[in-house]
Amino acid sequence: xxxxxxxxxxxxxxxxxxxxxxxxxxxxxxxxxxxxxxxxxxxxxxxxxxxxxxxxxxxxxxxxxxxxxxxxxxxxxxxxxxxxxxxxxxxxxxxxxxxxxxxxxxxxxxxxxxxxxxxxxxxxxxxxxxxxxxxxxxxxxxxxxxxxxxxxxxxxxxxxxxxxxxxxxxxxxxxxxxxxxxxxxxxxxxxxxxxxxxxxxxxxxxxx
Amino acid sequence: xxxxxxxxxxxxxxxxxxxxxxxxxxxxxxxxxxxxxxxxxxxxxxxxxxxxxxxxxxxxxxxxxxxxxxxxxxxxxxxxxxxxxxxxxxxxxxxxxxxxxxxxxxxxxxxxxxxxxxxxxxxxxxxxxxxxxxxxxxxxxxxxxxxxxxxxxxxxxxxxxxxxxxxxxxxxxxxxxxxxxxxxxxxxxxxxxxxxxxxxxxx
Numbered sequence: 001x002x003x004x005x006x007x008x009x010x011x012x013x014x015x016x017x018x019x020x021x022x023x024x025x026x027x028x029x030x031x032x033x034x035x036x037x038x039x040x041x042x043x044x045x046x047x048x049x050x051x052x053x054x055x056x057x058x059x060x061x062x063x064x065x066x067x068x069x070x071x072x073x074x075x076x077x078x079x080x081x082x083x084x085x086x087x088x089x090x091x092x093x094x095x096x097x098x099x100x101x102x103x104x105x106x107x108x109x110x111x112x113x114x115x116x117x118x119x120x121x122x123x124x125x126x127x128x129x130x131x132x133x134x135x136x137x138x139x140x141x142x143x144x145x146x147x148x149x150x151x152x153x154x155x156x157x158x159x160x161x162x163x164x165x166x167x168x169x170x171x172x173x174x175x176x177x178x179x180x181x182x183x184x185x186x187x188x189x190x191x192x193x194x195x196x197x198x199x200x201x202x203x204x205x206x207x208x
Numbered sequence: 209x210x211x212x213x214x215x216x217x218x219x220x221x222x223x224x225x226x227x228x229x230x231x232x233x234x235x236x237x238x239x240x241x242x243x244x245x246x247x248x249x250x251x252x253x254x255x256x257x258x259x260x261x262x263x264x265x266x267x268x269x270x271x272x273x274x275x276x277x278x279x280x281x282x283x284x285x286x287x288x289x290x291x292x293x294x295x296x297x298x299x300x301x302x303x304x305x306x307x308x309x310x311x312x313x314x315x316x317x318x319x320x321x322x323x324x325x326x327x328x329x330x331x332x333x334x335x336x337x338x339x340x341x342x343x344x345x346x347x348x349x350x351x352x353x354x355x356x357x358x359x360x361x362x363x364x365x366x367x368x369x370x371x372x373x374x375x376x377x378x379x380x381x382x383x384x385x386x387x388x389x390x391x392x393x394x395x396x397x398x399x400x401x402x403x404x405x406x407x408x409x410x411x
Contacts, residue, residue, distance in 0.1 A: 005217030142363030
């Protein structure tokens with residue numbers, strides 16, 4: 001069909017156009033460096049995620065007693081206090097989401113090259129979920145921020161942020177970059193349902 | 209060759225369609241990947257501007273007023289959103305984190321709301337867009353995943369539970385402002401039809 005589409009404002013241009021005349025976005029039929037950037041951010045994100053789980057997230061001092069807790073220990077402590085719901089939220093946001101995210105991005109990136117048994121629509125949905133849910137991992141960093149500014153009761157009790165909070169925040173940010181670098185149009189490039197997808201696509205009408 | 213202006217490409221999967229503007233309240237959805245392409249709403253522009261103004265007022269107010277206060281054995285402490293953002297500033301290495309948190313929960317949401325107002329205000333009164341409106345909307349769209357005020361609000365709930373067995377917790381005015389903010393931010397995203405905005409900026 002000889003067209004190139006803008007991924008930001010969805011305007012269509014003649015192939016070879018460099019920048020979108022409507023929104024000024026750089027036009028590229030496919031982002032050729034997409035996978036490289038996905039993997040680069042992915043690896044950095046994973047490297048930050050490891051110390052994020054090993055170092056303490058919070059240091060709590062009550063009177064003379066000082067205790068340090070990593071992310072998982074903090075959640076277990078919450079569960080001991082009977083707050084199972086909140087413990088679940090913390091575990092979900094800071095363990096299940098990041099780990100799931102690493103897995104899903106890896107599967108998506110690998111499937112572009114090697115194909116996959118998962119249907120294209122399903123993979124696309126996975127991608128959207130990862131993009132939407134990734135930012136929610138920041139919740140644990142915010143909890144640490146609130147606690148350490150609120151609980152400053154002199155000699156009575158004090159909460160200070162641990163080193164893991166920095167690594168965790170970085171890990172979330174890097175994996176968000178990784179997900180954003182993924183060019184989701186690549187999922188659909190292996191669309192084999194039609195003999196010439198470009199031609200038939202042209203005649204599809206918009207479903208309202 | 210078709211007139212290129214009448215075509216729309218799904219930004220997610222690159223399927224190309226002829227534009228048939230849906231009526232107000234209807235949505236045009238990509239038949240291949242189910243991404244919502246066009247979703248016009250009645251008076252959406254004014255609603256979004258109203259919401260954006262409310263967001264700015266709420267964030268500024270929530271930043272200044274005390275947010276939560278606790279007391280235990282006669283010792284009290286109150287904190288504002290700004291204090292929470294600056295919580296990491298004491299420990300040298302974590303200064304970076306302070307800036308990040310402040311940006312995510314205060315600066316980015318406010319900037320985004322202001323940019324949206326700047327872009328849409330002339331459009332709703334049928335004037336020419338302000339100079340730089342296109343660039344402003346681009347920045348606003350780029351900031352979308354990074355404005356995390358609503359996530360911060362949920363974080364408060366978690367923090368509260370952690371504190372309750374340590375001390376007595378009281379809600380400040382800013383706490384309720386932030387709760388309202390969460391609802392507004394979600395509504396703002398739901399109302400905005402990006403296709404319509406880009407189209408109106410093109411004219």
